Amino acid sequence: MANSPAADVTITEPLVRLLLREAELPYADDPLTLAFAGWDNEMWRLGTTRAVRVPRREIAVPLITNEHLVLPRIAALLRPTGVQVPAPLAAMRRTEPFERPWSVVPWFGGTAALNIPRAARTPWAHTLAEALGHLHVPAANDAPINPVRGQALITRDEAMRERLAGLDMPAAIVAAWDAALAAPAWNQEPTWVHGDLHPGNVVVDDDRLVAIVDFGDVTAGDPAYDLAAAWIMFDAAGRQAFVEASPQVEEATWVRARGWAAAIGVTLSAHSDDRPDYADLAREIVNEVVG
Template sequence: MGQRGVAPRRRLRRPTAASRARRSARTARAGGAARCRRAARTDGSAGPRARRERRGRGRLTVGMVRGPWIHGERALDESPAARGSWAATLAHALDALHADAPEDHPVNPFRGIPLAMRSEAVAARLQHLREAGTLDAASTEGLREVWRAGVSAAPWDRPPVWIHGDMHPGNLVVHNGALAGIIDFGDVTAGDPAYDLAIAWLAFDARGRAAFVTATDSRYDADAWIRARAWAAAVALMLVAHSDDNPDYLALGWAAVDAVLADGVG
């Protein structure tokens, strides 16, 4: 089986369908800015790569473009231990993706933003899961502390970079034990790359996580990894709270809770 890679030309997410429709009908001046065009895929020798395309003074059409068919299976169907074999490859692919974004990058109000902007939602989800008996007291407090640490960490203070915005094993394609591609760029935005780096806890066991972090070659500082772990906690809570009808993602959420509580990257 395979997966269809989908990458945006310039889909801007807005709170209402009306504003999204208006935005979809517009064109924007490219002015030489980079745009994400397609999913990362393997070329048979160099492994997955993220490609950006530049335009000169032409006009950039708002919309979606379909990428190539990527042969393989969901990384979600591999064990966290097995995923470690391609941890370094994913780190290199994200390094290519996390390039400076133009000023008119797509805005996502939930991804790549300062963590403090999501504190109310995270607190509410923790309270709900604790009151429902889904989380025990120790896990609730542990996840709360991870989130607080992320909020307290130094924020991203550099220009916004492109981020995938929905980086989890269900959006990674593997084939014959290797990473074949990254799909579903529907939430692409720009901002703090820590949101994507949460994959370290969402995909890997401790060994794979260490390989992933090492492969980033110190591009991200200690505070970025603290924020990333906090984002992983937030995503895990979302999966646990809203995946009753999807056992695969519910299992992913619980595995991520365990990973976040088990260790950081230091």
């Protein structure tokens, strides 16, 4: 997204190596290379089967903490589907010389779905739907609560209107948002919600869905937030396959999901100046919502 924030701590290979050795992990001396530096965390590939997830900003500390708390449970929920999640192999607490929690997680072979065309994603649309069906069950009482993800759409109406005022969006985007606001709200138990389900957080290998990653925004709430993936991830054919593989989802939930997709498309449109890949994703989402 635009103006990607600078790290408030410099993560280096010697620092990550020191953390691994201080933790006395048996793979501490495996080859180590920086794989990806995101807004909040860095991923260092460790050997061929592991990665080290390290927060580069203090604001990411609760996200890592959330993953430590819930990912083992979510991995168990999704196990029957064959879709993996980065449940920590080692969940490390704050210790000197790095006063932040960090993780060793599995490394998933494949590529982010963001790097493949929408038309090539249809073969695994049904698998993603099945995985979300297993995820969207009543959440535990200690589930993290995100103030935005999975909450009622009305809580984002003011921010949505402000963004729309500064953008030239098709009328159908506003109509999708208005329809979602008017739809019946989620009135069942809060379910587990991934909270950041876009093609950059899905790992695929050819026509196979391998893993869903980056659960830092995991929360409990309305599953419509995740089901916005129907428009965020897929073209019309993929969306049809995704919807048909989600038979337990009520029509009102799909209306709210389309509204969330519109909101995410608008947000990315307003905040993707230095990420061409996400600017492209924003245009694609808007086009899919408009239909």
